[in-house]
Amino acid sequence: xxxxxxxxxxxxxxxxxxxxxxxxxxxxxxxxxxxxxxxxxxxxxxxxxxxxxxxxxxxxxxxxxxxxxxxxxxxxxxxxxxxxxxxxxxxxxxxxxxxxxxxxxxxxxxxxxxxxxxxxxxxxxxxxxxxxxxxxxxxxxxxxxxxxxxxxxxxxxxxxxxxxxxxxxxxxxxxxxxxxxxxxxxxxxxxxxxxxxxxxxxxxxxxxxxxxxxxxxxxxxxxxxxxxxxxxxxxxxxxxxxxxxxxxxxxxxxxxxxxxxxxxxxxxxxxxxxxxxxxxxxxxxxxxxxxxxxxxxxxxxxxxxxxxx
Ligand SMILES: Cc1ncc(COP(=O)(O)O)c(C=O)c1O
Numbered sequence: 001x002x003x004x005x006x007x008x009x010x011x012x013x014x015x016x017x018x019x020x021x022x023x024x025x026x027x028x029x030x031x032x033x034x035x036x037x038x039x040x041x042x043x044x045x046x047x048x049x050x051x052x053x054x055x056x057x058x059x060x061x062x063x064x065x066x067x068x069x070x071x072x073x074x075x076x077x078x079x080x081x082x083x084x085x086x087x088x089x090x091x092x093x094x095x096x097x098x099x100x101x102x103x104x105x106x107x108x109x110x111x112x113x114x115x116x117x118x119x120x121x122x123x124x125x126x127x128x129x130x131x132x133x134x135x136x137x138x139x140x141x142x143x144x145x146x147x148x149x150x151x152x153x154x155x156x157x158x159x160x161x162x163x164x165x166x167x168x169x170x171x172x173x174x175x176x177x178x179x180x181x182x183x184x185x186x187x188x189x190x191x192x193x194x195x196x197x198x199x200x201x202x203x204x205x206x207x208x209x210x211x212x213x214x215x216x217x218x219x220x221x222x223x224x225x226x227x228x229x230x231x232x233x234x235x236x237x238x239x240x241x242x243x244x245x246x247x248x249x250x251x252x253x254x255x256x257x258x259x260x261x262x263x264x265x266x267x268x269x270x271x272x273x274x275x276x277x278x279x280x281x282x283x284x285x286x287x288x289x290x291x292x293x294x295x296x297x298x299x300x301x302x303x304x305x306x307x308x309x
Contacts, residue, residue, distance in 0.1 A: 032162020035064035138265030251278030
């Protein structure tokens with residue numbers, strides 16, 4: 001259960017958590033055309049509360065809406081401020097932010113282009129998405145029987161509500177079969193991404209991740225990790241790879257706002273490397289947590305400070 005907080009920002013004002021309701025004929029509820037973001041806030045060792053890459057997330061929200069031709073009735077600055085206010089005014093020293101753009105009631109049917117567009121921002125406490133044990137020891141994944149959206153079926157660079165039916169099918173299948181996460185292949189059978197994370201593999205010191213130009217979501221954690229890898233001096237290549245390259249990798253890890261940097265110790269019942277988080281994964285995980293929760297003084301441009309009330 002989501003841990004209830006006091007209020008939710010809806011179209012410019014705060015509404016008590018229990019009153020944050022929408023009409024049954026909310027268009028997005030029926031057809032999935034809407035966009036959202038998932039953003040984390042952390043409490044650093046020095047006591048500061050910070051939101052990780054807030055501006056980039058809001059930029060992606062606007063990109064998602066541009067792809068879907070949804071006109072957001074607020075500026076980027078207003079939504080950035082709404083996020084900061086929502087997390088601060090709910091007294092959360094750290095947590096998760098969920099801005100959502102949705103089409104309200106008006107016309108029904110598929111061609112409803114003049115319905116009102118609404119924006120909401122909720123915040124709640126959220127621990128490790130794939131479990132503390134997953135972060136520390138690594139998780140088990142399986143290749144999904146569901147394919148990642150193809151390039152001609154939708155616009156996968158958008159974080160669109162309806163896209164997540166595909167991810168949920170994959171996630172449920174994996175969980176019900178006793179795994180923690182699903183790896184999805186693309187229309188040509190190459191590794192694409194996990195149900196809610198991007199994928200990295202390490203082999204003989206070289207790191208690879210599927211290219212931005214494929215049908216992956218352009219992960220903000222992925223982008224951060226690529227930068228951190230380059231800073232450490234580890235060669236990173238954006239390249240297609242097949243499932244067996246993953247099975248034979250020395251290390252595999254997933255990246256995402258919810259999952260952070262999660263090591264993968266097994267895929268399709270094949271041990272990855274030594275079956276435990278490898279040195280590159282651990283180094284990147286440590287760098288990431290040092291920036292968001294620790295005492296690192298670099299990459300302050302990724303952090304937006306706020307004061308929880
Ligand atoms: C399908 C999918 N891929 C990748 C990611 C990782 O993106 P980010 O690092 O921006 O959270 C997410 C999470 O938002 C996702 O839902």
